[in-house]
Amino acid sequence: MTTVANSLRGLCGGALHLPGDPGYDTARMPWNVTVDQRPAAVAYPADAAEVAAVVRAAAVAGLRVAAQGTGHSAGPLGPLDDVVLLRTSAMTGVTVTGRTARAEAGALWVDVVEQAAPHGLAALHGSSPDVGVVGYTLGGGIGWYARAHGLQCNAVTAVELVTADGTLLRVDAASEPDLFWALRGGGGNFGVVTAVEFDLIPVSRVYAGMLAWDWREAGRVLPAWLDWAATAPAEVTTALRLLQVPAIPQLPAVLHDRQVVAIDGAVLGPAGPDLLAPLRALKPFLDTFDDAPAASLIRLHLDPEGPTPSVSRSALLGDLPAAAVDALLAVAGPGSGSSLLVPAELRQLGGALGRPAPGGGALSALNGSFALFSAGIAATPAMGEAAVADAARVAAAMAPWTTGAYLNFAEERVEASAAFGASALRRLRSIRAAVDPSGLFVANHSI
Incomplete structure (x- = not known):
C-alpha cells in the first residue's frame, strides 16, 4: 500500500x-x-x-x-x-464559555479540567488525565460524577464532524438528529470528529479520597462494600480494586510493594463523612478522604500516564451474590497467584447510569451494577502471556454474572451486540450505512 x-x-x-x-x-x-x-x-x-x-x-x-x-x-x-x-494530537484547543466546553479532537481531559476549574465548573471526565476527550466521549464516558449525572456522551450538545465525502458538519439535535444520536455512544463509526461541545456541572469541591486495607482483608471488605454500594445515594461514585502495587515514584510510598484492597471515589454535597462511616468502620490502614478541589479528581485513581505496555479485560456485571465474591477472590485475591497489577477492579454503576438519559444518545444507560476491569503490565513477552492468561481467568470466573460490555474499557474486539440493545444496534447500523456507505472509516469498535 x-x-x-x-x-x-x-x-x-x-x-x-x-x-x-x-x-x-x-x-x-x-x-x-x-x-x-x-x-x-x-x-x-x-x-x-x-x-x-x-x-x-x-x-x-x-x-x-x-x-x-x-x-x-x-x-x-x-x-x-x-x-x-x-x-489528531496537534488539535488541542479547549475553551469554556458559560457552562459549555468545546474541546478539539486532540484535547486531553486534564486540559478541560484545568480550564473549567477557575469557573467553579467540572466535567464528566474519567479517571485518567491523559485520555482524550473525544474518544472517551464517543464511547460513553464513566467518571466520578457518573451516578449523579450519567454518561459524558449524554452531556454533549454539538459535534463537529468530517464525513466520508470530506464535508465538515456541525451536528446537533436540531440539525442532524439521527447522526447526533449515533455519535453519543456509538463510537468513531460515522466520521472524524474534530471537536465536541458539552455541558459542564457547577462543582468546585468534592469529598474524595482513598481507603486501603491489606488484601488479606478482601474477604470482609468486598462484601461490606457491595452491601454499602447497593443502597448508596447517587451522589457517591466509588471503585473497589484489588491491587499489587509496585514501588514506583508515581504511586504513594505507603502503598509500595504492597498487596491491597482499595476503595476510592467522590461524594457530591455535604454528606460525605456520614456516607463513608460504614467503610471507615472496617478500619483501613490508609484514609485520604477529605474535602478536595474537584480538579484533583483527575488523578485520584492513580492511573498510569504516558505510553504503557498493558493487557486488560473488562465486562459489565449485574448484582454480585456471595458466590460471585468467592469466584472473584479465587482468581484475583490472596492466594490466587495472579500476576496482574490490578487483578480486579469494580466500578460502581447504577444511579443515573442505570436509567435512560432524557434525550440521550445511542448509549443512554449501562446494563449493569458494576464495571469489571483487570489489567497487567506486559513489559516482556513472558509478562504479557501471564497477564493475558490471568485476565482471561477473571473474565471467565465472572461470566455467570456478566450482563454485557462497556466498549471504552475493551482492549480486545467485542461484538457490538454486547454493548447495545437490538433496536439501538439496528438504528446505528442504518445510520452508518447512510453516512458512510463505502465503509471508509475504521473505528476501534465497529458497529
Whole structure:
C-alpha cells in the first residue's frame, strides 16, 4: 500500500509519515505499546480543514481512515495496512464559555479540567488525565460524577464532524438528529470528529479520597462494600480494586510493594463523612478522604500516564451474590497467584447510569451494577502471556454474572451486540450505512 499512500505526500504541511520514513515508527505508536499497528500512512492534521483534505485524498487513493488521538484502545482496530491513521494530537484547543466546553479532537481531559476549574465548573471526565476527550466521549464516558449525572456522551450538545465525502458538519439535535444520536455512544463509526461541545456541572469541591486495607482483608471488605454500594445515594461514585502495587515514584510510598484492597471515589454535597462511616468502620490502614478541589479528581485513581505496555479485560456485571465474591477472590485475591497489577477492579454503576438519559444518545444507560476491569503490565513477552492468561481467568470466573460490555474499557474486539440493545444496534447500523456507505472509516469498535 506504500505506493498508493505516496499520493498523500504533501498533505498536512508535510506532517505525514509512510512506512520507511524516519518518523514512521514513532508516529504509529499507540498508548498501549504492546499493540503493533502498521498503517499505510500516518497523518498529523493541524485543523479540521486538513482533516477533510486527508479524508478526501484517502478515499481517492482507495484507502480507509482511522482517527486516533492518544491511541487508547488501539487493539480492536485490527490490521491497518490499507488505513491512513489520522493522529489528531496537534488539535488541542479547549475553551469554556458559560457552562459549555468545546474541546478539539486532540484535547486531553486534564486540559478541560484545568480550564473549567477557575469557573467553579467540572466535567464528566474519567479517571485518567491523559485520555482524550473525544474518544472517551464517543464511547460513553464513566467518571466520578457518573451516578449523579450519567454518561459524558449524554452531556454533549454539538459535534463537529468530517464525513466520508470530506464535508465538515456541525451536528446537533436540531440539525442532524439521527447522526447526533449515533455519535453519543456509538463510537468513531460515522466520521472524524474534530471537536465536541458539552455541558459542564457547577462543582468546585468534592469529598474524595482513598481507603486501603491489606488484601488479606478482601474477604470482609468486598462484601461490606457491595452491601454499602447497593443502597448508596447517587451522589457517591466509588471503585473497589484489588491491587499489587509496585514501588514506583508515581504511586504513594505507603502503598509500595504492597498487596491491597482499595476503595476510592467522590461524594457530591455535604454528606460525605456520614456516607463513608460504614467503610471507615472496617478500619483501613490508609484514609485520604477529605474535602478536595474537584480538579484533583483527575488523578485520584492513580492511573498510569504516558505510553504503557498493558493487557486488560473488562465486562459489565449485574448484582454480585456471595458466590460471585468467592469466584472473584479465587482468581484475583490472596492466594490466587495472579500476576496482574490490578487483578480486579469494580466500578460502581447504577444511579443515573442505570436509567435512560432524557434525550440521550445511542448509549443512554449501562446494563449493569458494576464495571469489571483487570489489567497487567506486559513489559516482556513472558509478562504479557501471564497477564493475558490471568485476565482471561477473571473474565471467565465472572461470566455467570456478566450482563454485557462497556466498549471504552475493551482492549480486545467485542461484538457490538454486547454493548447495545437490538433496536439501538439496528438504528446505528442504518445510520452508518447512510453516512458512510463505502465503509471508509475504521473505528476501534465497529458497529
